[in-house]
Amino acid sequence: xxxxxxxxxxxxxxxxxxxxxxxxxxxxxxxxxxxxxxxxxxxxxxxxxxxxxxxxxxxxxxxxxxxxxxxxxxxxxxxxxxxxxxxxxxxxxxxxxxxxxxxxxxxxxxxxxxxxxxxxxxxxxxxxxxxxxxxxxxxxxxxxxxxxxxxxxxxxxxxxxxxxxxxxxxxxxxxxxxxxxxxxxxxxxxxxxxxxxxxxxxxxxxxxxxxxxxx
Numbered sequence: 001x002x003x004x005x006x007x008x009x010x011x012x013x014x015x016x017x018x019x020x021x022x023x024x025x026x027x028x029x030x031x032x033x034x035x036x037x038x039x040x041x042x043x044x045x046x047x048x049x050x051x052x053x054x055x056x057x058x059x060x061x062x063x064x065x066x067x068x069x070x071x072x073x074x075x076x077x078x079x080x081x082x083x084x085x086x087x088x089x090x091x092x093x094x095x096x097x098x099x100x101x102x103x104x105x106x107x108x109x110x111x112x113x114x115x116x117x118x119x120x121x122x123x124x125x126x127x128x129x130x131x132x133x134x135x136x137x138x139x140x141x142x143x144x145x146x147x148x149x150x151x152x153x154x155x156x157x158x159x160x161x162x163x164x165x166x167x168x169x170x171x172x173x174x175x176x177x178x179x180x181x182x183x184x185x186x187x188x189x190x191x192x193x194x195x196x197x198x199x200x201x202x203x204x205x206x207x208x209x210x211x212x213x214x215x
Contacts, residue, residue, distance in 0.1 A: 002125060004037040011051035012038070015067055018053050024071045028079075032101035033071055038064075040126055041092040060112040062207050064092040065154060069204060076175045076187050076201060077150050079104045086145070086167065087130075088138035089154035089209070093119040097128045099152075106130040107145055109138050111210045138209060141167045148172060156183040156206035165196060177206045 016034050024030060039050035042064055046056045055063040074095075079085060081103035090096055090110035096119070099106045108130050110116040116135040123129060134142065138153065139161040146167035153164070153176040164174055168190040177183030185201040 002040055004040065008037060008039055008051075009034075015051045015053065019068055019071050022053075022068055024068070024075060026071075026075045028102055029071050029074045029098075032074070032098045033067060035101050036094065036097045037126065038067065038094060041094040041097070041122075058092045058115070059118060060114045062091055062112060062115060064094055065206070069206075070095050070098055072185070072201075073152055073154070073175050074098055074102070076185070077152055077173060079150060083149040084145075085150045085152065086142055086148045086164075087152050087154065088141070088164070090119045090133060091115055091154060093123045093128065095152070095154055096123060096130055097126070100128045100130070104150070107132045107134070107142055107148070109134045109136045109142060111136070111138055139163065143167060151175070153177065153209065154206070155209035156180070156204075157209045160186070160188070165190070177204050180208075181205075 012034050016030050039047045042050050042056055053067050055066045058064050079102045083104045085099055085104040085106050087096055087108040090108040096106055096108050120133050141163040147169040148167055149169055149172050151164050151174045156177050158180055168174055170190050172190050174188040176186050178186045182203050183206055185204050187199045189197040191197055
């Protein structure tokens with residue numbers, strides 16, 4: 001049964017306090033973290049730990065990201081209500097839900113069939129229906145729906161895929177962890193047809209973004 005009890009809400013409020021103490025300032029992002037029932041996105045064996053600020057395993061050798069990482073990336077993304085957002089790596093769907101709490105219009109791509117199937121069934125059950133959920137190759141982005149106001153990558157990319165840069169609107173932002181073992185959280189802002197502003201924000205560790213294209 002999908003239950004979100006008062007004690008879960010209390011634990012989320014504690015998590016929000018933890019994230020504030022770690023430097024997350026955006027009120028809307030903190031509200032989204034307070035609203036999304038993270039325990040429902042996790043395997044039952046981990047539910048008691050759902051509101052610790054830690055990543056946990058999900059299916060297909062992937063993880064649900066640490067809440068701080070989700071909040072940090074989302075804060076960098078600077079989502080506005082109605083922003084058209086491409087998410088690379090649906091995973092558990094938790095980040096998708098956070099984006100939808102911010103009233104973004106979300107297009108999400110997942111490379112792992114098992115996770116894609118699970119998210120497609122699960123997200124509507126908890127009230128989050130992305131504009132599009134696609135089983136596909138994140139390196140290619142989603143050309144037919146571009147351009148996007150924002151693109152967020154939730155896996156470690158060994159390099160920055162050019163299609164993602166080209167699918168940004170002028171003024172749009174790409175938030176992507178770049179690197180092999182340790183990733184630098186990197187933000188690209190599109191300034192012109194061929195001009196991008198790049199900023200880096202500290203080291204993170206993500207599961208790798210899969211390189212092989214979808215069969």
